[in-house]
Each structure stands twice: as structure tokens, then as C-alpha cells.
Amino acid sequence: xxxxxxxxxxxGYADLTMQQIADEAGKSKSLLHYHYGTKRELLVSFLAYxxxxxxxxxxxxxxxAPDERLRFLLDKMCPSADGDDEYDRFGLALTxxxxxxxxxEAYREQVARNEIAIRERFxxxxxxxxxxxxxxxxxxERTASLLFxxxxxxxxxxxxxxxxxxxxxxxxxxxxxxxxxxxLETFVVxxxxxxxxxxxxxxx
Amino acid sequence: xxxxxxxxxxxGYADLTMQQIADEAGKSKSLLHYHYGTKRELLVSFLAYxxxxxxxxxxxxxxxAPDERLRFLLDKMCPSADGDDEYDRFGLALTxxxxxxxxxEAYREQVARNEIAIRERFxxxxxxxxxxxxxxxxxxERTASLLFxxxxxxxxxxxxxxxxxxxxxxxxxxxxxxxxxxxLETFVVxxxxxxxxxxxxxxx
Numbered sequence: 545x546x547x548x549x550x551x552x553x554x555x556g557y558a559d560l561t562m563q564q565i566a567d568e569a570g571k572s573k574s575l576l577h578y579h580y581g582t583k584r585e586l587l588v589s590f591l592a593y594x595x596x597x598x599x600x601x602x603x604x605x606x607x608x609a610p611d612e613r614l615r616f617l618l619d620k621m622c623p624s625a626d627g628d629d630e631y632d633r634f635g636l637a638l639t640x641x642x643x644x645x646x647x648x649e650a651y652r653e654q655v656a657r658n659e660i661a662i663r664e665r666f667x668x669x670x671x672x673x674x675x676x677x678x679x680x681x682x683x684x685e686r687t688a689s690l691l692f693x694x695x696x697x698x699x700x701x702x703x704x705x706x707x708x709x710x711x712x713x714x715x716x717x718x719x720x721x722x723x724x725x726x727x728l729e730t731f732v733v734x735x736x737x738x739x740x741x742x743x744x745x746x747x748x
Numbered sequence: 749x750x751x752x753x754x755x756x757x758x759x760g761y762a763d764l765t766m767q768q769i770a771d772e773a774g775k776s777k778s779l780l781h782y783h784y785g786t787k788r789e790l791l792v793s794f795l796a797y798x799x800x801x802x803x804x805x806x807x808x809x810x811x812x813a814p815d816e817r818l819r820f821l822l823d824k825m826c827p828s829a830d831g832d833d834e835y836d837r838f839g840l841a842l843t844x845x846x847x848x849x850x851x852x853e854a855y856r857e858q859v860a861r862n863e864i865a866i867r868e869r870f871x872x873x874x875x876x877x878x879x880x881x882x883x884x885x886x887x888x889e890r891t892a893s894l895l896f897x898x899x900x901x902x903x904x905x906x907x908x909x910x911x912x913x914x915x916x917x918x919x920x921x922x923x924x925x926x927x928x929x930x931x932l933e934t935f936v937v938x939x940x941x942x943x944x945x946x947x948x949x950x951x952x
Contacts (some may be wrong), residue, residue, distance in 0.1 A: 636847065636850055639843075639847055639904075640847050642904075642908045643840065643843055643844050643847055643908060645908045645909060646840055646907070646908060646909075646910060652908075652909055655908055655909055656909040659905055659909065682934070683930075683931075683934075685927065686927045686928075686930055686931040686934070687931055687935075689902070689924055689927040689928050689931060690898055690927075690928050690931035690932065690935065692901070692905075693897075693898045693899075693901035693902040693905060693924060693928045694894055694897045694898040694901055694928075695897075695901065696901035696904060696905060697896070697897035697898055697899070697900035697901025697902070697904065698893070698897040698901070699901075700843075700846075700900060700901065700904055701863055701896075701897060701900060703850070704846045704847060704849045704850060704856075704859055705849060705850075705856055705859055705860040705863060706850060720893055720897060723889065723890045723893040723894075724890075724893050724894050724897045724898075726887075726890055727887075727890040727891055727893060727894035728894065730886070730887075730890070731891075731894065731935045731936050731939055732935050735935055735939065
């Protein structure tokens with residue numbers, strides 16, 4: 545799976561071959577096929593692996609305050625504005641893969657599973673925060689959808705206008721994720737924490 | 749340009765040919781090449797045409813109240829939750845085209861131009877609203893980035909898990925744009941309108 549990540553960063557989605565993944569893994573191509581099946585099947589497993597990694601990060605924050613957990617996740621999904629080439633190359637490859645989903649049932653199912661799970665984990669944290677009185681009462685699902693969509697859109701906008709390796713013109717939307725992260729803090733996180741005497745049932 | 753739109757909806761980006769666009773336009777392929785150059789050049793013109801259409805919509809609201817203008821634009825960029833197949837097919841084709849941008853300097857320049865212009869138009873409206881006292885003082889650029897990224901991410905998430913024509917399983921993220929639009933109303937538009945005695949310099 546780590547070799548798949550490295551191969552996607554290096555080659556992009558369109559040109560990816562099983563041989564390149566095997567080379568990155570230091571294994572034979574036939575062993576790769578034996579364990580993971582076709583390239584499509586391997587990439588579905590890779591999407592499941594990305595989700596598992598995300599869920600491990602969420603689980604590692606269990607026990608922390610809801611606002612800390614929320615900020616940690618938002619930060620994790622938003623890289624720094626300085627040139628993070630790997631982030632951009634992987635973001636592009638992942639977008640290319642996601643864009644194939646409507647043409648491929650197995651991709652589509654796994655992509656949908658990932659999107660639903662990410663949204664659900666954000667909603668869980670918001671729900672916990674409402675229950676323990678950290679957050680005011682909001683619609684957890686809608687709020688989660690906004691957080692995820694904003695970070696996802698910011699990343700899309702950044703990776704599509706980012707320069708590729710072979711030229712070094714600055715990416716016009718390079719700091720969009722940073723701007724969006726800051727705006728989410730102002731408009732969403734601060735608002736969730738605002739104690740305006742609204743209905744915060746369950747608050748102590 | 750309208751024929752290009754129809755051909756992209758019908759064929760998607762990957763399989764699009766000049767012949768299909770010519771057929772949609774009821775013109776010859778050679779006439780198309782004469783006027784628009786290569787397929788790449790035509791698609792760059794098409795991106796510029798999309799931007800022009802967007803700017804015409806914004807210009808048509810000139811003179812309306814800033815909050816009305818903002819809501820009108822947010823609504824325009826967010827379709828209804830019921831099956832809008834054309835929206836999904838075009839959204840997918842457009843995403844496929846945008847994902848090509850890092851590999852093609854002409855695409856990348858035009859895509860960047862479109863993204864910057866959309867963000868700038870949102871920021872202009874927010875700035876106008878701050879100036880005339882409709883909105884409280886916020887960072888117009890950051891707020892604009894959040895609005896655009898959230899709608900863009902919501903559309904991405906919807907189109908990648910939407911069913912294609914040939915099957916009819918429901919799209920898992922079908923109502924994400926609607927949810928995100930509602931959350932933007934709660935967290936951003938309402939907040940901009942909130943008269944909390946904050947610095948609204950220029951207010952009457």
C-alpha cells in the first residue's frame with residue numbers, strides 16, 4: 545500500500561502500472577497480482593487503506609476534547625501553504641482516481657464508502673461536542689458536510705492549478721487550503737464554541 | 749460553445765471528439781477547426797466561455813442588495829437534490845478537464861483564471877456588503893475562498909459517486925450540495941448579516 549502511494553505520487557493515476565508498484569515495493573509483479581488481483585482491485589484496496597489510515601488518526605484522538613479533535617482533523621486534512629509537492633502530486637492522482645469512479649462500480653462503491661465515513665467521523669465529533677456542552681446545538685451532518693466539502697474543494701482547486709514537476713511557475717491557488725482552513729475556524733469552529741445561550745441541551 | 753457543452757454532457761471529456769462537437773453544432777469538423785483550432789484550443793475557449801457566462805450572471809445582479817446577490821450566486825452554483833443528470837454529467841466532464849490542467853499549460857492558465865475570477869467576484873460582493881453596512885467586517889478573500897471551495901467540493905463529491913446513465917443505483921452523496929448550501933447559510937451568510945455591534949465601518 546505504501547508502494548502504491550509512492551507510485552501514484554511518482555507516476556500519477558493515468559500512467560500507473562503494476563510493474564511500477566512492484567518496483568516501489570521491491571517485489572515481483574506476479575506476487576502483487578497474487579495478493580491484490582488486478583490493478584483495479586489493488587486500487588480499491590488502496591482506497592480502503594486510505595480510509596483505514598484516516599480512521600486510525602481519528603481513533604488516536606479519542607478522549608480528547610471535541611474542539612481539539614475537530615481542529616486536529618481539520619489541520620490534518622489541510623497542508624501548509626509552502627510547496628508540498630508530494631501533497632499536490634498525490635492529491636492530483638487521487639482526484640484522477642475518484643473521477644474514474646462513475647465509470648467503475650467497484651471504485652464508485654469504495655469512493656462513496658470513504659466519503660460517507662469521513663463525513664460521519666466529523667459528524668460524530670460534532671455530536672459528542674454538542675452532547676458534552678462544548679458546542680452549541682447545530683445539525684451535525686450538515687456541518688460535517690460543509691467541513692469536508694470545503695477542504696476537499698480547496699484541495700481540488702490547489703492541485704489542478706499547481707505546477708507539475710517540470711516547470712516552476714507558482715500555483716495560483718496554492719494557499720487556498722490555508723485560506724479555507726482559516727475561514728472554517730472563523731465561521732464554523734468559533735461559532736460552534738460560541739456560548740450564546742442557545743439550546744445546548746446536555747450541557748452541564 | 750453550446751454544442752461543446754452538449755457534447756461534453758453526452759460523451760464526457762475523455763471520449764470527446766471534434767466530430768461529436770461538429771455534429772452537435774450541425775457544422776462541419778473543418779469549419780470547427782478553422783474557427784477554434786485544435787480540440788485543446790477549443791476547450792480553452794470553452795472554459796473562457798463558462799467564465800463569461802458566470803460573469804454575466806453576476807453582472808445581472810448589479811444594483812441588488814449584497815445579501816441577495818450572494819444568495820443568488822450560491823443558489824446558482826448549487827443545483828437541487830433531485831436527479832439532475834445533466835448537472836452531474838457536465839460536472840464530471842468539467843472535473844475531468846480540470847484534472848488535465850497540471851499536464852497542459854493552456855488548460856492550467858485558463859482554469860486558474862476561472863478560479864481566481866469566481867473567487868474575486870464573491871469577494872467583491874462581500875466587500876460591497878461590508879462597505880454599505882449589510883455585512884459585518886470579515887476578510888472578503890478568505891470568506892470567498894470558503895464559499896467557492898465548499899460548493900466546488902460538494903459538487904466534486906456528488907459527481908464522483910453519482911450513478912452513470914446505464915445504472916440507476918442512488919448516488920450516495922446526491923444531496924451533499926444541498927446540505928453544504930444550507931450549512932453555508934447557517935454559518936456564513938447568517939453570520940455576515942449578524943449585527944453584533946462589531947466593526948462595520950462605512951455602515952450608515
